[in-house]
Structures are given as C-alpha cells and as structure tokens.
Amino acid sequence: MRALDLCQVATVLLDSSSRRPTQACLKRAISSLYYSVFHSLARSCANSFIGGMNAGSGTPAWQRTYRSLDHATAKRASQNSAVLASYSIEIRAFCLTFVRMQERRHEADYDPNSRFRKSEVLADLQQVKVAIVEFEQCTLAERRAFAAYALLKARS
Amino acid sequence: MALEYEHANIVLKAVQTHLTSGTVAKIAAVPRVDADGEPMVEIRVNVESDFAKLDAKELFMLAVYVRDAMIEVGDYRFPMLRILSKKDWVELQNESA
Numbered sequence A: 001m002r003a004l005d006l007c008q009v010a011t012v013l014l015d016s017s018s019r020r021p022t023q024a025c026l027k028r029a030i031s032s033l034y035y036s037v038f039h040s041l042a043r044s045c046a047n048s049f050i051g052g053m054n055a056g057s058g059t060p061a062w063q064r065t066y067r068s069l070d071h072a073t074a075k076r077a078s079q080n081s082a083v084l085a086s087y088s089i090e091i092r093a094f095c096l097t098f099v100r101m102q103e104r105r106h107e108a109d110y111d112p113n114s115r116f117r118k119s120e121v122l123a124d125l126q127q128v129k130v131a132i133v134e135f136e137q138c139t140l141a142e143r144r145a146f147a148a149y150a151l152l153k154a155r156s
Numbered sequence B: 001m002a003l004e005y006e007h008a009n010i011v012l013k014a015v016q017t018h019l020t021s022g023t024v025a026k027i028a029a030v031p032r033v034d035a036d037g038e039p040m041v042e043i044r045v046n047v048e049s050d051f052a053k054l055d056a057k058e059l060f061m062l063a064v065y066v067r068d069a070m071i072e073v074g075d076y077r078f079p080m081l082r083i084l085s086k087k088d089w090v091e092l093q094n095e096s097a
Helices: A005-016 A022-049 A060-067 A072-077 A089-110 A116-135 A140-151 B002-018 B056-072 B086-096
Strands: B024-035 B039-047 B078-085
Touching: A005 A022, A005 A116, A022 A060, A022 A072, A022 A089, A022 A116, A022 A140, A072 A089, A072 A140, A089 A116, A089 B056, A089 B078, A116 B056, A116 B078, A116 B086, B002 B024, B002 B039, B002 B056, B024 B086, B039 B086, B056 B078, B078 B086
Parallel strands: B039 B078
Antiparallel strands: B024 B039
C-alpha cells in the first residue's frame, strides 16, 4: 500500500453521495488522510535508513524501522519550530500538515460531537496529496536527517 | 481581547498575501487546546471561490507562512487551519455563536 492510495480512499468517501457526504464518510476520510501522511513518513524513514526498492524494503530491518515511527514523538518533532527552521520549506509544510491532520483525526475518531464540512475535507485532501508528493521529492540527505530527528531520541 | 484580535489580523494578512488563487473574505481565530492539552488556535479561513480552482501547493505552504507570521509576533500556538467555502463558513460560525 502506498500513502497516496489512502488519499484515493478519502476521495471515494467524499464522492460517496451525490448530495452531502455523511459525517461518518467525512470522518473516515479525515482518518485516511492522516494515515496517508503517517505512512508516507514511516516509509521515508525506512527507505532512508535501510534502503528503498531493491535495496532493503521488505526486509525485517526495513519493517522494524517502518514500524518504529511513533505518533506522539513524530508530532512533537513536527511542532518544534526552532529545530525545523534548518529544514526546507517543503519539509516544514509537511510537518505542519502532519500535526494538523493528526489533531483532526483525533477529533474525527474520538469526539462524537465533532462535525466536519465537505469543503474543508476537500482542502485537506488537496494539501495532503501535495504534502506527500513534495516530501518524497526532497533530497535523500534531508529526508534521512528528518528521519533521524523524528525517530531517534536526543540525549542531553 | 486586543492581542487576539491583532494576531488574527496578522494571520489574515499572511493568508491573503499567499493564497492568491482564491479570494479570502473572512478569518476567525478561535483559541482552543489540542488532544494533548497544548494551546493552539483554530483559524477558519472563508474562501469565496471555486474550491477546485484553489492552488493545492499554495494551500499546502500556507501553514508555514501563517506559523512564521505568528511566531514573529511571539505567538507560538499551533495554527490549526480550516479552509472553508462561504456556505460552510456561515454554518460553522452560526453553530459556534
């Protein structure tokens, strides 16, 4: 499964009705969009540490690295504006998309009173798709540096 | 609150400057906390244009410009951008009132 496949799932949910999508569809779309960003980052971490296609992907080491990405740690890393200042604007925008979509997923999945509008989820969909494409186009060196920052604990 | 109002204006300017593909009619800044209890600000942007015509890359970069504008005035809260059509904006504002 590729990260953008989950964006396609969100598109299907948004187009599921000729009228307004139900709140259930909007909420599942938001959840899919967050996971598309999360899996994009997890894949990038594994590819940049272990190796991508024909190098290490699919090996136990690759899977272990992929699975080691933690939601809370990645969120904290993505919110640290002081550290992120040294990264490209594409990485910074990706990080803000990650944090925003994680927060929206929390609302969608855990707050029964939350309500979403189709227009805002469409805007989310557009941004998430660009976030993933732009992130994947960043240099390997930068994605590797960000992977180290997002995955590994710093010791004081 | 004066400070809140001033920051909302700064955010509005940042959005209007960088979102050139749609007309930004209104903005509302609503203070709240995130799932971890950290302070954040929900920024509702009313875009009066066809959503399909909005520039996806501009939308994607917008958060960085808003974040930078807020940090410049000493506001380190996370900006939670919600880009809404006029119709959805009106509904949301009415529900919040």
